[in-house]
Amino acid sequence: MSKKPVRVAVTGAAGQIGYALLFRIASGEMLGKDQPVILQLLEIPDEKAQKALKGVMMELEDCAFPLLAGMEAHGDPMTGFKDTDYALLVGARPRGPGMERADLLAANAQIFTAQGKALNAVASRDVKVLVVGNPANTNAYIAMKSAPDLKRENFTAMLRLDHNRAASQIAAKTGKPVASIRKLAVWGNHSPTMYADYRFATIDGASVKDMINDQVWNKDVFLPTVGKRGAAIIEARGLSSAASAANAAIDHMRDWALGTNGEWVTMGVPSNGEYGIPKDVMFGFPVTTEGGQYKIVEGLPIDEFSQACIDKTLAELTGEQDGVKHLL
Ligand SMILES: NC(=O)c1ccc[n+]([C@@H]2O[C@H](COP(=O)([O-])OP(=O)(O)OC[C@H]3O[C@@H](n4cnc5c(N)ncnc54)[C@H](O)[C@@H]3O)[C@@H](O)[C@H]2O)c1
Numbered sequence: 561m562s563k564k565p566v567r568v569a570v571t572g573a574a575g576q577i578g579y580a581l582l583f584r585i586a587s588g589e590m591l592g593k594d595q596p597v598i599l600q601l602l603e604i605p606d607e608k609a610q611k612a613l614k615g616v617m618m619e620l621e622d623c624a625f626p627l628l629a630g631m632e633a634h635g636d637p638m639t640g641f642k643d644t645d646y647a648l649l650v651g652a653r654p655r656g657p658g659m660e661r662a663d664l665l666a667a668n669a670q671i672f673t674a675q676g677k678a679l680n681a682v683a684s685r686d687v688k689v690l691v692v693g694n695p696a697n698t699n700a701y702i703a704m705k706s707a708p709d710l711k712r713e714n715f716t717a718m719l720r721l722d723h724n725r726a727a728s729q730i731a732a733k734t735g736k737p738v739a740s741i742r743k744l745a746v747w748g749n750h751s752p753t754m755y756a757d758y759r760f761a762t763i764d765g766a767s768v769k770d771m772i773n774d775q776v777w778n779k780d781v782f783l784p785t786v787g788k789r790g791a792a793i794i795e796a797r798g799l800s801s802a803a804s805a806a807n808a809a810i811d812h813m814r815d816w817a818l819g820t821n822g823e824w825v826t827m828g829v830p831s832n833g834e835y836g837i838p839k840d841v842m843f844g845f846p847v848t849t850e851g852g853q854y855k856i857v858e859g860l861p862i863d864e865f866s867q868a869c870i871d872k873t874l875a876e877l878t879g880e881q882d883g884v885k886h887l888l
């Protein structure tokens with residue numbers, strides 16, 4: 561018997577990540593080739609954005625995806641998130657000319673407060689939320705804090721792009737297939753301060769750290785390459801990453817919904833105090849997932865270098881969080 565359709569809300573649906581994301585969700589790459597979906601697409605209530613969204617919907621229609629059981633266009637999160645089971649919050653306010661970081665945080669605080677409140681009011685009580693729009697961790701924190709009736713663990717931020725970037729750099733360095741890498745972790749904020757950590761990683765059972773055996777490469781090449789990859793793509797393309805970001809969003813949601821069979825992936829999730837990260841800070845952690853739940857991998861040893869990296873990204877995140885507290 562065919563499955564009951566689930567509702568998937570996507571904000572910023574007419575943007576460039578939206579364009580790389582929606583067709584893959586509708587084709588079953590995110591929730592499985594047997595799972596029908598109803599897309600609830602949200603854009604700003606602006607004539608041009610809504611018109612562009614209509615165009616994307618025409619293209620979705622023209623794909624005749626067997627799993628696409630319905631789609632709706634919305635300009636208001638209170639209708640756009642109604643009964644939604646999955647919410648991918650992609651739309652965000654980009655940094656404009658002369659805009660300081662505090663202005664950017666404040667503009668996004670408004671968006672993610674409203675969206676968190678709407679999720680709280682109308683979404684499924686088990687809605688799984690992924691925030692992609694930057695600053696992703698802090699936006700996810702704001703949405704979580706604005707939705708007190710929903711489970712805090714159902715709000716997550718996207719660190720998967722950093723994780724995938726780190727995996728590809730390690731594959732290139734070791735000459736091994738990317739699919740053979742296990743137990744990689746990215747700690748902290750989706751920003752250049754994130755700490756991609758291959759100390760526990762293995763390839764065919766062998767230690768990646770021993771294989772590479774080069775702390776100078778780790779510190780001076782690997783970490784800056786992964787941390788500054790977003791900026792390098794903007795510099796090369798004139799636009800921020802879109803297809804790889806959409807791909808990471810698919811990976812994040814798929815693994816959360818369908819499980820990782822014991823493999824580690826990275827998700828930005830609210831801390832419960834693990835590794836000394838204060839409660840509620842939306843932090844990148846290694847996790848495993850099963851039955852629609854994630855579990856932070858605990859008990860990993862943190863050496864001096866790693867602790868300094870974690871402290872740095874945590875300081876940035878708590879600074880962002882403190883900067884929006886008065887708005888919540
Ligand atoms: N976490 C990550 O790894 C990662 C990676 C790449 C990009 N991003 C971020 O993702 C976001 C989207 O990137 P993009 O390239 O698609 O941008 P884009 O400008 O092409 O599209 C964003 C869309 O969001 C819409 N939007 C803005 N505010 C909205 C709101 N309140 N409700 C609904 N829609 C809204 C805009 O109208 C626009 O169509 C940016 O913030 C970008 O920095 C995050």
Ligand SMILES: O=C(O)C[C@H](O)C(=O)O
Pocket residue numbers: 694721789790791793800801
């Ligand atoms: O949009 C950006 O600033 C960069 C993006 O978050 C990325 O990591 O590619």
